[in-house]
Amino acid sequence: MEVNNRVALVTGASRGIGKAIAKGFAEKDYRVIVHYNMNKAEAEKTLSELPGGSHLLVRADMADSESVQAMVDEAKENMGRIDALVNNAGVFIEHPPADTGFEDWRKAWKETIYTNLIGPANLSYFVARHMIKDAGGRIINISSRGAFRGEPDAPAYGASKAGMNSMSQSLAKALAPHNIFVYTVAPGYVYTDMVRDFLEGPEGDEIRAQSPLNRAASPEEIAGLVVYLASDAPEYLTGSIIDINGASYLRN
């Protein structure tokens, strides 16, 4: 088998979409940096299930810039290079404006924006500086359909993903001269812990019916797209935001 020395850093790979992305990269012979925050045991399980060897486990709180910087230093020192960064880690915190006290409202906004937007911005900054020295790379950001459609029960989440879309477009422009290409993926509902209660609750049927496929996506469907973007997608696609929502929401 041909040895592929490419290295991918996947945030939030302890569970859900990130775990499927880590597996997708390992199946393509990447060395994978598996990032987690709270769920060490789950992240170790992800690591143990990856085909191939020389993968690495790292921890960081995306909301803490020092922790993010230390993770990049550790990853670079152990793996030598980072060819692909996937900003996947994220939180969805409900805070419907009409029913949330101000303290909880402020907390939800702070945690969401720090984790979903400022964390990926900082991580992209630190990784891009290495990619520039190493003659290029690819950044894939996991956004959401909610950035376009609105999130009435989690406005900070919608705003964080809309911010991520704009950040991705800016980085695509700023970093293309350095051979760094930036792609954004905007899923609809994906069957993971984040939305399990919704999909298995009373509104599950209505959610599935939003798509003519009458189901949510599997994490593997998102992973296949992300690995393609990191490996084979045209450079000229840089700056794009790619919908993967089962035709549940078609924007112009």
Ligand SMILES: NC(=O)c1ccc[n+]([C@@H]2O[C@H](COP(=O)([O-])OP(=O)(O)OC[C@H]3O[C@@H](n4cnc5c(N)ncnc54)[C@H](OP(=O)(O)O)[C@@H]3O)[C@@H](O)[C@H]2O)c1
């Ligand atoms: N599921 C959906 O329907 C859906 C739809 C659209 C977009 N998305 C996006 O897809 C991405 C992955 O979602 P998912 O459904 O796979 O979520 P998930 O199953 O809830 O997993 C979330 C992941 O993010 C990590 N994480 C959470 N807070 C963190 C923090 N402060 N610092 C570092 N890592 C943190 C978690 O790490 P630990 O477990 O180790 O704490 C976990 O690995 C998210 O960005 C989400 O917004 C999901």
